[in-house]
Amino acid sequence: MLDSTPQEYSIRKGIVINPAKTCQPIGAMYAALGIHKCLPHSHGSQGCCSYHRMHLARHFRDPVMASTSSFTEGAAVFGGGSNLKTAIKNIFAIYNPDIIAVHTTCLSETIGDDIPVYINQSKVPEGKIVIHANTPSYVGSHVTGFSNMVKGMVKYLSVNKNKPNEKVNIIPGFVNPGDMREIKRILKSMCVKFIMFPDTSGVLDAPLTGKYDMYPAGGSKIEDIIDAGNSDATFALGSFASAAAADELRKKAKVRPVILRTPIGVEATDKFLMSVSRTTGREISAEIEEERGQLIDIMVDLHDQYQGKTAAIFGDPDVVIALTAFTLELGMVPKYVLTGTPGEAFEREVGQMLKDAGVEAKVKAAGDLFTLHQWIKDEPVDLLMGTTYGKYIARAEDIPLVRVGFPVLDRGVHSYMPIVGYKGAMRLIEMISNTLLDRQDRDAKDEDLELLM
Amino acid sequence: MKNKVSRIVEQYPASVFKNRKEHILLVDHDSENPQTITANTRTIPGIITSRGCCYAGCKGVVVGPIKDAVTITHGPIGCGYYSWGTRRNKARLDEGEEDNFLNYCFSTDLQEGDIVFGGEKKLKQAITEVVDIFKPKNIMICSTCPVGLIGDDINAVASWAEDKYNIKVLAFSCEGYKGVTQSAGHHIANNQLIKHVVGTGDAVVGKYSINFLGEYNIGGDSWEIERVLTKIGYEIVSVMTGNGSIEKIKNAHKANLNLVQCYRSINYIADMVHSKYGTDWLKVNFIGVQSSIESLRDLARYFDDPALTARTEEVIAEELAEVLPIIEQYKPLCEGKTAALYVGGSRALHYQYLFKDLGMETILAGFEFAHRDDYEGSEVIPFMKEDADSKNIENLHPEPDEQHYRVVLSKEKYEELKTKIPLNYFGGMIKAMPNQSVVIDDINHYEIDEFMKLLKPDIFCAGIKEKYQIHKMGIFSKQLHSYDYTGPYAGFKGAATFARDIAMGLTTPVWNMVQPPWKVEPMLEGNYVKEVV
Numbered sequence: 003m004l005d006s007t008p009q010e011y012s013i014r015k016g017i018v019i020n021p022a023k024t025c026q027p028i029g030a031m032y033a034a035l036g037i038h039k040c041l042p043h044s045h046g047s048q049g050c051c052s053y054h055r056m057h058l059a060r061h062f063r064d065p066v067m068a069s070t071s072s073f074t075e076g077a078a079v080f081g082g083g084s085n086l087k088t089a090i091k092n093i094f095a096i097y098n099p100d101i102i103a104v105h106t107t108c109l110s111e112t113i114g115d116d117i118p119v120y121i122n123q124s125k126v127p128e129g130k131i132v133i134h135a136n137t138p139s140y141v142g143s144h145v146t147g148f149s150n151m152v153k154g155m156v157k158y159l160s161v162n163k164n165k166p167n168e169k170v171n172i173i174p175g176f177v178n179p180g181d182m183r184e185i186k187r188i189l190k191s192m193c194v195k196f197i198m199f200p201d202t203s204g205v206l207d208a209p210l211t212g213k214y215d216m217y218p219a220g221g222s223k224i225e226d227i228i229d230a231g232n233s234d235a236t237f238a239l240g241s242f243a244s245a246a247a248a249d250e251l252r253k254k255a256k257v258r259p260v261i262l263r264t265p266i267g268v269e270a271t272d273k274f275l276m277s278v279s280r281t282t283g284r285e286i287s288a289e290i291e292e293e294r295g296q297l298i299d300i301m302v303d304l305h306d307q308y309q310g311k312t313a314a315i316f317g318d319p320d321v322v323i324a325l326t327a328f329t330l331e332l333g334m335v336p337k338y339v340l341t342g343t344p345g346e347a348f349e350r351e352v353g354q355m356l357k358d359a360g361v362e363a364k365v366k367a368a369g370d371l372f373t374l375h376q377w378i379k380d381e382p383v384d385l386l387m388g389t390t391y392g393k394y395i396a397r398a399e400d401i402p403l404v405r406v407g408f409p410v411l412d413r414g415v416h417s418y419m420p421i422v423g424y425k426g427a428m429r430l431i432e433m434i435s436n437t438l439l440d441r442q443d444r445d446a447k448d449e450d451l452e453l454l455m
Numbered sequence: 456m457k458n459k460v461s462r463i464v465e466q467y468p469a470s471v472f473k474n475r476k477e478h479i480l481l482v483d484h485d486s487e488n489p490q491t492i493t494a495n496t497r498t499i500p501g502i503i504t505s506r507g508c509c510y511a512g513c514k515g516v517v518v519g520p521i522k523d524a525v526t527i528t529h530g531p532i533g534c535g536y537y538s539w540g541t542r543r544n545k546a547r548l549d550e551g552e553e554d555n556f557l558n559y560c561f562s563t564d565l566q567e568g569d570i571v572f573g574g575e576k577k578l579k580q581a582i583t584e585v586v587d588i589f590k591p592k593n594i595m596i597c598s599t600c601p602v603g604l605i606g607d608d609i610n611a612v613a614s615w616a617e618d619k620y621n622i623k624v625l626a627f628s629c630e631g632y633k634g635v636t637q638s639a640g641h642h643i644a645n646n647q648l649i650k651h652v653v654g655t656g657d658a659v660v661g662k663y664s665i666n667f668l669g670e671y672n673i674g675g676d677s678w679e680i681e682r683v684l685t686k687i688g689y690e691i692v693s694v695m696t697g698n699g700s701i702e703k704i705k706n707a708h709k710a711n712l713n714l715v716q717c718y719r720s721i722n723y724i725a726d727m728v729h730s731k732y733g734t735d736w737l738k739v740n741f742i743g744v745q746s747s748i749e750s751l752r753d754l755a756r757y758f759d760d761p762a763l764t765a766r767t768e769e770v771i772a773e774e775l776a777e778v779l780p781i782i783e784q785y786k787p788l789c790e791g792k793t794a795a796l797y798v799g800g801s802r803a804l805h806y807q808y809l810f811k812d813l814g815m816e817t818i819l820a821g822f823e824f825a826h827r828d829d830y831e832g833s834e835v836i837p838f839m840k841e842d843a844d845s846k847n848i849e850n851l852h853p854e855p856d857e858q859h860y861r862v863v864l865s866k867e868k869y870e871e872l873k874t875k876i877p878l879n880y881f882g883g884m885i886k887a888m889p890n891q892s893v894v895i896d897d898i899n900h901y902e903i904d905e906f907m908k909l910l911k912p913d914i915f916c917a918g919i920k921e922k923y924q925i926h927k928m929g930i931f932s933k934q935l936h937s938y939d940y941t942g943p944y945a946g947f948k949g950a951a952t953f954a955r956d957i958a959m960g961l962t963t964p965v966w967n968m969v970q971p972p973w974k975v976e977p978m979l980e981g982n983y984v985k986e987v988v
Contacts (some may be wrong), residue, residue, distance in 0.1 A: 003558065006559070006588075006589050012587070014584050015577075016577050016579070016582070017562070018532065018562045018563070020559060021539075023532060024532055024536040025531050025533030028533070046600070046631075047508045048498055048507065048636075049507040049508020049509070049511045050533070050631070052920070053507070053511070054537075056919050059920055060919055064923050065920075065924040066923075067924075068503070069501050070498075070500070070501075070503075071500045072502070072504065072506075073600075073632045074497055075632050075844065086500070088499070089501030090501065091501070092471060092499060092502060093501045095471075096501070097503070097901070107600070108531045108533075108565075109601060109604070112601040112605065138570075139531035139532070140567050140570050141567050208927070210929070211927070212928065212969045212970065213929075214904065214924055216900075342532075372559075
């Protein structure tokens with residue numbers, strides 16, 4: 003496996019090998035699916051839309067609906083205006099969504115299609131909405147695309163009507179529906195009134211009932227995203243995916259932004275809850291405090307199973323930053339921390355965190371899995387934590403892999419289960435612990451196989 | 456039935472209706488004139504289609520499985536990323552082979568500056584680094600949409616790299632917007648392979664030497680078919696392109712016959728090898744027990760050697776003895792059920808034969824990126840019109856190769872065989888389907904929904920984009936692009952695996968649990984209370 007990868011690391015400027023990121027439009031599509039009765043629309047070649055739908059469907063194992071402008075060579079030369087206008091007309095006539103969220107592709111960006119102009123020239127039925135985000139594939143990553151589309155929602159929809167709604171906005175970031183559900187459960191238990199957007203729960207983890215519904219019950223309501231302009235504050239969870247929209251809300255509607263880490267692990271969850279509590283005046287519920295106590299109990303009981311173990315963590319920046327902090331809370335040693343998404347802020351934040359913890363580690367943004375593999379070949383780790391793509395390295399180097407983040411293409415159920423909050427932390431510990439112990443059991447001599455662990 | 460089908464498309468806006476009605480027909484074998492269908496035309500913008508792009512057809516389908524080349528996707532990161540490991544085209548190092556790069560993904564990951572100032576410099580840098588690290592004998596460059604628009608000359612870069620590093624470098628200008636589906640990419644890939652690879656090798660091959668074209672080794676299909684072919688005594692010179700290699704494809708012109716499994720993706724090479732080297736091609740179908748038997752017998756008829764024919768029958772008998780008992784075990788669970796198929800450019804036809812083996816009838820079938828000949832058969836080719844989109848893809852007409860052209864069969868023998876086996880001929884889908892079944896090209900999300908309600912098939916075989924939509928309806932869907940991560944489904948043993956998987960999908964206990972019991976059982980219970988006097 004990966005036999006051609008040499009141990010010796012060389013700086014590359016031209017070729018990316020085994021990427022740890024993908025392109026903007028898929029993130030925009032995922033974000034748009036988090037609006038109720040929204041059809042994401044990909045303005046480009048139909049292959050983009052097809053690839054994105056495939057990849058999302060593989061991760062969530064649920065239908066992923068989106069339409070495309072289906073560019074041909076003619077459209078690429080003369081501009082995609084006519085394609086987009088035809089598409090908008092057909093989409094409302096055939097699929098009847100409440101809102102279309104258009105995102106661009108490298109094709110339509112390269113030819114310079116002016117989407118707002120095309121939308122203005124389109125026939126949008128009364129009461130229906132078309133929004134857009136520019137998501138050039140040659141800038142940033144899928145996380146950037148997610149961020150841009152969420153910002154687009156604010157730009158097009160949110161309005162400050164000078165009617166404070168006594169709610170807070172929650173932008174959950176590029177996480178699973180299971181995480182969004184968990185954040186909502188926590189807030190509800192605190193009796194916090196909130197608007198979450200985007201919200202893919204109930205869309206990409208919809209139940210099977212025997213009746214197919216193109217627009218499942220979930221997703222943020224358009225009126226709520228509009229009303230987000232009247233909220234007291236915006237909690238942006240994960241700066242890479244959510245800060246831009248929170249900042250847009252500040253500029254557009256004077257809503258105070260609070261940018262926090264994705265609430266993975268003890269401290270990040272503590273901070274999130276305290277921050278929400280201070281803003282809303284709502285107490286952190288006994289139910290959630292009890293969960294915290296359970297988590298601490300687990301961490302005391304099991305620390306010897308993972309403490310001191312070295313890990314390589316890779317994936318999307320917000321999740322990786324928070325996961326790295328959590329592994330430090332567990333007493334683990336995050337030796338290699340890498341994201342494919344570009345951003346010096348990532349290297350700064352993780353670097354500082356590791357420095358404070360006294361851990362010597364390699365940290366890289368805009369990296370790829372080939373680099374990660376070479377680091378590991380040079381000096382191995384006990385555990386890999388990241389996406390399914392880590393399984394090649396896991397096999398090549400015989401290192402166990404905890405699947406976390408986006409995408410997970412080879413295991414099910416993960417998208418329903420949280421990694422955020424105290425419950426999510428318990429689940430992560432269960433995964434980390436079990437994975438390490440399974441390995442220990444597998445490798446143990448007969449006389450060393452432990453019944454009690 | 457006709458009215459019911461019409462009603463589905465009548466719901467469309469006028470322009471969409473006008474377009475889509477030409478892509479749907481009800482099979483009528485008693486029709487005076489052969490039935491015709493519209494295919495390989497532009498997708499209507501806004502329609503939720505499952506079709507992909509030219510890049511997906513070239514890199515994703517045809518050249519992606521070639522293991523001994525580093526395939527560099529020249530463009531932003533997405534295209535290379537999505538086509539990395541997602542198709543299940545398996546490969547391993549066979550004896551004497553050194554390079555297998557299929558677990559790697561290579562991309563130039565173009566950035567904004569490259570789009571503005573051009574990406575050739577970065578591509579050259581990428582090649583230099585790849586040569587430095589991997590020392591490959593072959594490199595393939597596949598273009599994505601922006602590359603064509605910014606005018607990068609990947610052919611010039613390829614020549615530069617060939618000269619500089621003394622390796623083979625192939626350039627595929629397969630920008631996503633070319634053509635109307637993946638099909639354009641197949642054609643572009645075929646063209647480059649015939650121009651630069653086939654005919655450059657000098658292997659010495661035997662009498663019963665064949666190439667296996669249009670077989671991509673999804674889930675190991677090719678290995679299962681090759682097992683049977685070599686057991687009979689055939690020598691497989693090259694496979695295009697499952698577990699394939701440039702090293703082997705180089706010698707493809709040496710083989711005495713080409714077998715064509717997926718006609719759509721590889722027919723260009725089959726035809727061009729025929730006109731350039733004289734090699735005939737035989738349309739085969741190794742999906743299904745009966746169709747595999749028939750294909751093996753057709754193949755034996757071509758070589759017409761009593762010993763080979765006898766060996767063919769021997770092997771068929773051996774294989775059947777092994778798999779029929781397994782299939783018989785699952786058949787009662789499948790028999791009498793109906794299937795709908797929507798897959799690529801050949802599987803929606805091929806799998807009908809396998810379903811027949813299980814006693815299941817196909818009531819709807821359609822291709823995603825087919826041309827008219829895939830539906831109507833080779834005979835329609837002279838009547839097919841080129842349009843603006845297909846004209847943009849280069850059509851090669853190679854002349855006979857002075858050194859290597861030869862005729863394998865005498866003219867009389869050829870004419871005689873042609874009446875018996877599908878030699879240089881493909882019959883298409885319509886002829887194979889039952890009367891009154893639905894043939895539908897590029898079926899979309901809305902039409903799937905409506906046809907499911909109308910026809911109520913017991914299984915819908917398609918891809919990942921359709922699968923979960925079907926499951927939500929409470930109907931089993933099997934992916935026939937990736938086989939849902941199992942397989943192989945080809946050949947004899949594959950048929951047995953398929954029988955098991957279909958029976959499992961149709962009968963998994965959860966289908967009885969879809970409705971919560973409280974939705975079907977009365978929940979109000981009366982309580983006895985003391986009678987009030």
